[in-house]
Amino acid sequence: MQTISRYASRLWSGNLAKGLRPGAIAISGTLMLGFAGTIRSRYTSTASCEETKEKFKQSSPKESTIESWLSFDSVKSQFNALSARLTQISSELSGDPNSLFQQIVEESVTDDQVNPELRWKASVRLGTDVGFCEKAYLRERKHFMKRAFASLMGVDESIVDERDIPIVGVAASGGGYRAMVSTTGCLLGARQSGILDVVSYIAGISGSCWALGGWYSIADGDLDQFQTHIKSRITTPFLDLANFQLFTDHPTNKYLLSGAVAKLASKGGTTSLVDVYGTLVSSRLFVPDDLSRLDPRHLKLSNQRHLLDGSLPLPIYCAIYHQVPDEMSNYSNTNEDPSSAGKVARDQTFISPSYHWYEMTPYEVGSEDVGAFIPTWSLGRAFENGHDIEPRPEISLSILSGIFASAFTATLAHYYQEVKPGLMVLPFFKMFDAYVSTFESDLSTLHPFPPAELPNFLRGLQGQLKPGLSVAVTECETLGLMDAGAELNIPYVPLYRRNCDVIISLDASADSQDVWFSKAQTYAHRCGLDTWPVVKYPGPSESSPSTEHADHDAEIPLNEGEIQVKKSREQAFKQLGGENGKPLDGNEANPFPADTRGVAHCSKPEPPLGRCNIWVGDSTNKELSARMDEPDEDLIQARDGPALIYIPLAPGNGLEDPAAVWSTWRFDYKEEETEQLLKLSELNFRTGEEQMKKVLRAIWKRKRNQRLKKEEP
Structure with missing residues (x-):
């Protein structure tokens, strides 16, 4: 390994660093570290190789084959290829007059055909309501949905009033390629069932944002084309040397590197690991196999507006901003006396870290939490006092793709919660956990890897935003935005403010379900949604007796912050898999006992999760269970709350x-593996098809009856 490290060091100091401006060094340097890391993980050190060769010589007569396999010829070949590629890309990023770097910089401020x-x-739009363009889109979407909804309900179109059609939102979870493929499979199932044609919004986090980004860009809104695309493109990992060629050869080098270079040139923040990660992911997800179809408009989120004629749902991409306690010692409400009771009350309220949810649609980017939005095409330029300073290109989808899935930029507190379940079986865990808890406030503010930076469009708006x-x-x-899955891995929040009557939750998380149910309830309360259904999902402490470590686990108090992720996941798979933990073949609509009439007392534990789980909220009678799988x-008409339809990756x-199989951090899959997950996810969705139609019918009738009652003289 020392030999490889010395070689990489000479390669960098001798060939890459010469003549590069700091930004170019940041880009190419991070690329080199990423690819060198891949090779480093594949090959062992000289000493270990020699030991392995001796062992094979003693045990195998095919010495010539083994000698060839264990020689460093392949390693040298890989490094030579890497050296050539990195030398080429460093030359293009050098900033010389004829370099690719300079070409991108010049075009980013002059080419108004591409930009x-x-x-x-x-200018910044202040307020918390959705924008005019989205309202106009929703009207067009309802025009389109009228015929589709009548067909789905089996009624004549003439009796369907657009005002009564339920507003349906899909909330698709994070989870890397697993979430991307699973969400795509569920959407295929929704299309086959006719339900996709009556969906108004699809919100995504992390890997589901990749699914939405590819579907609405590279596939031009064609789901069949997109599933074919991902099956082909994710067979090769983005850190493969063969993929590296895309960053050195025309036309893909300019297409992929424009986002990072333009961001650097526009003073939109330094080039970070998140930006490089997004650029690498984009080389697989947003590059077509047929390069004649390469189009720079595919990397503009605002370009997706051309698909929003009412025939497709509105995509909503989610990220979060972490406001830490050090930032919260001063407040932006300049009209308030610092010594007032209100100021003191807020000081007591905002004493822990908080997260602001940012949403991005083809129309606008902004946050209800701060009360400000800008046109999506203006994201990437600097603002002051509510107005842009100078025109700059829209931030590339290659950069945003890194932000959407930058789970590694979470705080140390999140990192600890991830490893905590595995530590619970260790001796003295409670003592160790108590010790770590004393540093919780510090751990909740530290990011080992900083979030990506974007120009701050809130600059200069003191006293004009939310208190x-x-x-x-x-x-x-700049604003540091990160993966929203670090806070809540299912994007309910942007759907709350859009008054959805039905939210279909597609959960491909690897985590325990009760974390997301609990946080969804918390956010619903903060948003003033008192009718949100209370989910009484039995956690691991209630529904699964411990086996190997029963006595020890019984001593561990379980709460939202102490979820035993591994045990809960095993339990969930057993519940979802039927008797004896054997996976179902998909022929049973919902094989588990359900609270079919929704009349059980709230304190009664709910039945285990099935493939399609339904809750309906009510503001008038909290004593009734919200669970209603049948x-x-x-x-439903007697209740006044929204319906939550939860479909896990069973x-x-x-x-x-x-x-x-589909680890969040695995990035290469055979076509048959992708096809298998697509089919499974499609099956999971279609299993609850009839139940979902019943919910839609009931809420449609409820809205119609409420409207007719108001219209009575």
């Missing part, structure tokens, strides 16, 4: 543990 937004001025925000939010030049139209179709 038409250079001709437009932008309770730190002054730093309006003073910093929907009753009369009972095992089946030969996949006994999808999360184990």
Whole structure:
């Protein structure tokens, strides 16, 4: 390994660093470290190789074959190829007059054919309501849905009033390629069932954002084309040397590197590991096999507006901003006396880290938590006092793709929660956990890898945003955005503010379900959604007796922050897999006992999760269970809350543990593996098809009856 390290060091100092401006060094240097890391993991040191050769010589007569296999010729060949590629890319990023770097920089401020937004001025829209463009889209979407909804309900179109059609939102979880493929499979199932045609919004986190980004860009809104695309493209990992060629050869080098270079040139923050990660992922997800179809508009989120004629749901991409306690010591409400009781009360309220949810649609980027939005095409330029300073290209989808899935930028507290379940079986765990807990406030503010930076469009808006925000939010030049899955891995939050009547949750998380149910309830309360259904999902301490470590685990108090992720996941798969933990073949609609009439007392534990789980909220009678897996139209009409339809990634179709095969951090899959997960996810969705139709019918009737009652003289 020392030999490899010395070689990489000479390669960098001798060939890459010469003549590079700091930004170019940041880009190419990080690329080199990423690819060198891949090779480093594949090959052992000289000493270990010699030992292995001796062992093979003693045990195998095929010395010539083994000698060839164990020689460093292949290693040298790989390094030579890597050296050539990195030398080439360092030359292109050098900033010389004829370099690719300089070409991208010049075009980013002059080429208004590729970047038409250079001709437009932008300003910040203050408020928390959705924008005018989205309202206009929703009207068009309802026009389109009228016929589709009538067909789905089996009624004549003439009796369907657009005002009564339920507003349906899909919340798709994070989880890397697993979530991307699973979400795509569920959407295929939704299309086959006709339900996709009555969905207004699809919100995504992390890997589901990749699914939405590819579907609405490279596939031009064609799901069949997108599933074919991903099956082909994810067979090769983005750190493979063969993939590295895309960064050195025309036209893909300019296409992929433009995002990072333009961001650097626009002073939109330094080039970070997140940006490089997003660029690498984009080389697989946003590059077509047929390079004649390469189009720079595919990397513009705002370009997806051309698909929003009402025939497709509105995509919502989610990220979060972490406001830490140090930033929260001062507040932006300049009209308030610092010594007032209100100020003191807020000081007591905002004493822990908080997260602001940012949403990105083809129309706008912004946050209800701060009360400000800008046109999506203006994301990437600097703002001051609510107006842009100079026109710059829209931030590339290659950069945003890194932000959407940058789970590694979470705080140390999140890292600890991830490893905590595995530590619970250790002796003295409670003592260790208590010790770590004393540093919780510090761990909750430290990011081992900083979030990606984007220009801060809130700069200079002191006193004009929502109360309770730190002054730093309006003073910093950049905003650090990160993967929203670090806070809540299912994007309910942007759907709450859009008054959805039905939310279909597609959960491909590897974590325990009760974490997301609990946090969803918390956010619903913060949003003032009192009718949100209470989910009484039995956690691991209630529903699964411990085996090997029963006595020890019984001593561990379980709460939201102490979820035994591994045990809960095993339990969930057993529940979802039927009797004796054997995966179902998908022929049973819902094989588990359900609270079919929704009349059980809230304190009664709910039945285990099935493939399709339904809750309907009510503000008037909290004593009734919200669970209603077998929907009753009369009972739903008697309630006034939204319906939550939860569809987890259940095992089946030969996949006994999808999360184990489809690890969040694995980035290469055979086509047959992708096809298997697509089919399983499609099956999972279609299993609850009839139940979902009953819910839609009941809420449609409820809205119609409420409207007619109001219209009575």
